[in-house]
Amino acid sequence: MRTVKKMASAVTIAAFLLCCSFVSSKGSQDDCVYAATGSSYTVPLGHKLKESESLKWLKDASVVFHRRQKQVITGKNDDVDSTGSLKLTQLTKEKSGRYKPEVFNAEGKIVGGNLQSTHLCVIDSVKKPKVTMKCIGAQKNVSFSCNIGQNEKIKWLMNDKPLAEKGNTLTKVAKDVANAHFSCNISNTVSFEISLPVKQDCYKSVFPDTLFGISIWVFVGGGAGIVLVLILIVIICCIQTKRKRRLRLKDERELRLQWASQEQQHQHHRHHHQHQHPNQNNSDQHQHHHPHHHQQQPAGNTGPRQNRTKQPRTQQRPRAPEPANGQPQPSPRRATQASAPAGNGGEEQPPPLPQPRKKTPKAPKE
Known part of the structure; x- marks a missing residue:
């Protein structure tokens, strides 16, 4: 009976210790300060160090640096900075652990109270991921996959914009994402990497996305700008042509009006001049219609006209006999010219138009 009780108590103690170790390990992971492999990290001291005080740094249970006043016993002077903080370079996973400082006065007593320790966790940086594409469902759908490691988070990006989907596989309808580019963002507590964008080739649109390596929308925009x-x-050009035509029509209209005005003024001046000097006009007309002696040719003669015979100026024309009363009588021509304007209301009659010659049959040649 006693043996059974002892065994039960031993199992209880083991279970309690196991739980305590699990809780402590979980708690140690929660308070980790993460650093990437190959990077540097400085563990803060949290105490204002005096020259007379000694400094000791412990990693878990081992001493990594010990300086008594100004004399270095363990480590190197370059392992700490001027404030006493511990400098860690070229980190590896072996340097992960809990680092705790201790400060002593000249008498060897611990000062500064219970200084805070730092739990450093060194992990690898994420590697650049790669996205692969696969057509499914008779090329109606497309599936994208991204390689991911442990303790890494993933985010999907479509045209550099985050998506709500999680997991290392993404499925879309090929037609809906015909021209879209997909990439994945892999991250952990110390780094992140983004894959190269991948475009589906399960569904091909009628119009290409690029032409000669240039986006098709650049050509479309350039063509629209040229048009x-x-x-x-x-x-x-149409506005300028219409304006020139309107100005030309306006100039022609002004020239016509000016010409009509000048013609009207000229006619008015001539009419006024005729009314003021009627005797002078009659004398001019008499001079223009001065009779000349022409030799009459027979009708139908088409030959050249015969030259006029000039009478000598010394020969005087016969005068008409004077009447008995001694007063001169007007000549018949002057009487006709004087009576014509009275019958036509005082207006001057134009001279008669020339008549065409009558053609007669030519005589036969002998």
Whole structure:
């Protein structure tokens, strides 16, 4: 009976110790200060060190640095800075542990109270991930996969924007993400890396995404800009042509009005001049219609006209006989010219138009 009781008490004690160790190990992981492999880290002292005081640094239960006043007993002077903080360089996983400082006065007593320790956890940085693509469901869907290690977190990015999906596999409808680029972001407590973007090739759109390595939208935007510039040029040319035409029509209209005004003024001036000097006009007309003696040719003669025979100026024309009463009588021509304006309301009659010659049959040649 006593043996059974002893065995039960031993099992209880073992279970209690196991739980305590699990809790302590879990707690030690929770208070870790993480650092990446190959990096540097400085463990703070948390105490203002005096020159007369001694300093000791412990990693777990082993001493890594000991300086008594100014004399270094363990380690090197470069292992601590001017404040007494411990400098750790080129970290490896073997340097993970709990670091605790101790400060002593000249009499060898611990001073500074219970100084805080630091639990350093050195882990590897994440490696650059890689995304792979696979078509599924008769190329209607596409699946993306990202390689991920332990204790690493993943975030999916579509066109550099985060997605809500978790896990190392992402599935999408190929048509919906025809031109999208996918990448994954892998991180841990000390580093992160982003994979290269990957585009699906399960569904191919009608229009290409790039042309000669340049986005198709660059060509579309450039073409639209050129068309807009051409339209503006055509509009400006039409406006200038219409304006020039309007100005030309305006100038022609002004010239016509000016010409009509000048013509009207000229006619008015001539009419006024005729009314003021009627006798002079009659004399001019008489001079223009001065009779000349022409030799009459027979009708139908188409030959050249015969030269006029000039009468000598010394020969005087026969005068008409004077009447009995001694007063001169007007000549018949002057009487006709004087009576014509009275019958037409005082207006001057134009001379008769020339008549065409009558053609007669030519005589046959002998």
